[in-house]
Amino acid sequence: MRKAKGPSRSGKVPTDSDNKATMAQLHIGLSGYDYKEWHGDGLFYPPTIKRAEFLQYYASRFNSLESNGTFQSAPSEATVGRWIEGTPPEFTFSPKMVQSVTHFKRLNGEAVGIAVDFVKALEPVERVGKLGPIFLQLPPNFKRNDDLLDSFLASLPHRPTLRWEIEFRNDSWNTSEVEEILRKHGVAWVAAETDDEPAQLRDTVDFLFVRLRRLEYTDGQLQEWANFLRTKIAEGKDCYVYCRHKDTIAPWLWADRIKELVGS
Secondary structure, three states: OOOOOOOOOOOOOOOHHHHHHHHOOEEEEEOOOOOHHHEOOOOOEOOOOOHHHHHHHHHHHOOEEEEHHHHOOOOOHHHHHHHHHOOOOOOEEEEEOOHHHHHHOOOOHHHHHHHHHHHHHHHHHHHOOOEOOEEEEOOOOOOOOHHHHHHHHHHOOOEOOEOEEEEOOOHHHOOHHHHHHHHHHOEEEOEEEOOOOOOOOOOOOOEEEEEEOOOOOOHHHHHHHHHHHHHHHHOOOEEEEEEOOOOOOOHHHHHHHHHHHHOO
């Protein structure tokens, strides 16, 4: 990732932009939570915690969750109810858009209707202020198509309580023209860091969405990310940050460390 300048420490008179910055915050967590292999001595969930209590315990550790389970299907009314009742008021969920939109219909006209229905299922979460950005992830074999992207994003519902972000996993999308399309529609460009690719840090909206997908992180790498996030929060940007949930030993330790370093 590219390095960012640190936040200003000058004694200037507070401005409206300073007030906005004080409202920005870190939304930190993992890309999933309901895993039996995380349950036991020395793991994330203590042995005394029942599986039905996983979400409540998770929400006592972190203030946000990237919900990958919604990739298979939109959440049921019962699931949405558990989300709302099982988490504190300030908690946020960033649901992953159902795969029929991004992988099967691939953003075509039929995909728009499915996406709208997906949003409707989340409206109770939105009404109580717990809905984070909705996460669109395109498959690696989905190559750049500016007209299709522009049309799809224009057809999505847009309102102040509804945020969108998109992750491109094909390098053909990494252009300034695509960046302008996202900026036009108020959609965030997901900064996804993997072992093979650095994060694309493209500033398209007033918030940041980061996915940390390496198999391992050194403390130095986490400190670099924390410094970057502190800067963005000082600029007034909410930062949604999620560590990977599979194929690694204890990703919650990375989230704990970032939370500690940022001071959230």
